[in-house]
Amino acid sequence: MLALQADISLAQTPDAPPAAVEELPHSSAEPDVKSDTVTVQRGDLQQTVEATGKLQFHQFADVNVQVAGQIKDVPVAVGDAVREGKLVMEISPTIRANQMENNRAQMARLRAELADQQAQTDFAELQFKRQTQLKAQNATREESFEASRMSLSSARARMDAIHAQIQQLEATLKSDEESMRHTQVLAPLSGTVVALNARAGQTVSIGQTGGPLLRIADLSQMTVQARVAEVDVTRLRRGMTANFTTPGYAGRTWSGKLRQVIPVPAEGTGEQGKQTFYNVLFEVDNPEQELMSGMTAQVQFIVAQAKDALLLPVNLLGKPDAAGIYQVHVLNPDRRIVARKVKIGMRTAQQAQVLSGLEVGEQVLTGPVPTPAPTLRPAAPKGMP
Template identity: 80%
Template structure:
């Protein structure tokens, strides 16, 4: 019996080292499967408005009414605020009456100027015939000059009054303040009775944002930002909608460090922008975005958990241990391609469905000898 056991031990040693007989214990394995693999750059970002417009006034005055509140939907060209007219109607009518009077004076002065021209021409002709005195000629010349001067004065007054009337009309038209874009009111800092002016500093009177599309501003570390390119896919999730993913295309990497980074030993980050459609307006400004920029991807690839790879040899191959159909654990050299922290793409050395050992090699269990054989040493 002891000789037979020794012989069995010799037989085990003689097996090739690439194959080891599996025991009755079921080894821990992972099945090689096909799937999609992505290399990504992860970042944290914030959602913000993509298209926003502030409402301002075009003339000074006093607000009469604010017609919309935060959250209301408005359309381009809709009246959102009204102002009390800076110019009262009675003043407009007075200016128009003055214009009519000046135009009448101009017509009368035109007639007087025409008569003065005729008088001057007649006196000039009589002077040529020595039929009038020099004083009469000079008097007619002065009358013509005076008439022309009065005409110029009336025309200047008319021009000035025309400018006033134009300003009055524009002021009356600007009492209705219109929405510059269609969207949702996201800020209101105006109240009835408030005095406003052109180019007023401070918070906008009213702000409108188009919520059908949002911008994601993500902060990417300096070590990763060089891997990003315009047009690459960007996916993100937000804590408000667990399990839901939105996608967009990278639009721009801002070429200056993000505010508050890269100074006094701080790590440098860069802001990266992309847009996402928001037709149902589920996404809101200020939401946190957990972003993944897709640097590379492989479709329908053979996949294997990255931690199962053994050492890398001089040829760039990695060793894994495969459990074959005979329940033997066989070393196998594989070539890998793309990888991320969890998985690798297998280019050669494995087939879909093969089992790769995921744990340690099972230790064979040795059955104990019968008590009698152990004591006597003989069968």
């Protein structure tokens, strides 16, 4: 803020003889002695919430195997750019081709057994049907009827058993064929290889513990995760502008729009007397891939802002009246001090937005109104009252 020095001199009678000095009451219309002033100027004003954060990947995918076996080849390295569908790993599965052939041969044998058993079951049904007719005519023995009934039940049971074996073997063959198709691991998205924990010759299994074998991230957009104190987080809203700087690029500023406030305390905060913080997320474009995961971000969330506003230092306002109006003293063009009623809008710790009462270029006193200088007048002759 520009501070100006104004010289204000009181009129004094020239060549006046020594006289008694009389203090005059101060009037806002009286010229004054030297006073410091601040010039009312236009500028932009912002209310912000400060926070510290970290950059992290916005979109990434972890690559693991879907078949047990041994890694045959890893044709990529950390830092390589890959496109979706590109081969990033090749597996030699534990299941061998000859094992699948044995399963297919067993399937053929079971289907032959099923056909033979179907014929036997059809014959047993005919026998039972004939015995049932004879029994109705009292032309057969009870033992013959029961024997045909038991033969049919046994044939049907053998049919069910063969069907179950075939279903089990079909599931095994389907799983084996699916595993053989997964011997080539393809990139799930386009991006950059940022982590690699796989090497040729390494034995792997489905669902193995530990980190991913390979991670691919899209670096064209990053996420900033900022930690905001609970006293400030209630002022944040989705879609508001967030600016940040990072030590690696001095003098540069990036911007994004607030996406989400995580509604649970950040890990390690709010316990045993610790201050509570909340994680706030927003994205930033990174077309040149200058920003990297793990970089520190000094974040400013813009809560409110006023463009081209009249600005006045907050320390000049004093206390408002019952209507919220402030009084300041202005040095007018006639170099006289006048009082003004001022209405204030948005304010920060340093500056306030003037809504009415002042104009751009006017000079506001920075301190109390000075006491008027004394006026000299001739002393009365002796004998005169």
